Amino acid sequence: DAMVIQNPRYQVTQFGKPVTLSCSQTLNHNVMYWYQQKSSQAPKLLFHYYDKDFNNEADTPDNFQSRRPNTSFCFLDIRSPGLGDAAMYLCATGASGRRNEQFFGPGTRLTVL
């Protein structure tokens, strides 16, 4: 089945220690998104890739970076995690021109100690 996969599902890191979250997709969608979802809050868009073009949201901290080496994979790098970065990170994919529907992965829950 076509799907969006996120690894790991749970990630624990230490304050200030860089961490990378992974997302892959078998849907062959050209757009990939990263959302941050804190407890009891709405998912918030961090950035997205439209093909190879990176689009950062204006209020996304510089601490957050992303890489998309190919169509299937996208990574979220947190350079120096703080306690406030503890959250669920959701990866989603979409096909441009397909009525904005987005397909979500199961998320990675990040804990910062």
Add this chain to the structure above:
Amino acid sequence: AQTVTQSQPEMSVQEAETVTLSCTYDTSESDYYLFWYKQPPSRQMILVIRQEAYKQQNATENRFSVNFQKAAKSFSLKISDSQLGDAAMYFCAYGESGGGADGLTFGKGTHLIIQP
């Protein structure tokens, strides 16, 4: 900037009954998309139903239907014949039209509890 408001943090309904979840949004655009997503505990977010703003007819998917009031900027979700498997967080979301690459703006969600 677009905003999405869900005024009900939590709703409870008896199994087999009908429940309506509320959502309002704010936008200056005339063409856009609205969505309801379901997020079960520890499971991924899945699309429940989609509405295109230029369509006057309310979308329906089996037991799920919406009441889309464009002038009032209201987009409520009705779940008929509620089932235990409907228990989840429900998020209302807004998306721009015209290419479909922008991210979605979500409301804070409504936690739906199904009483057996």
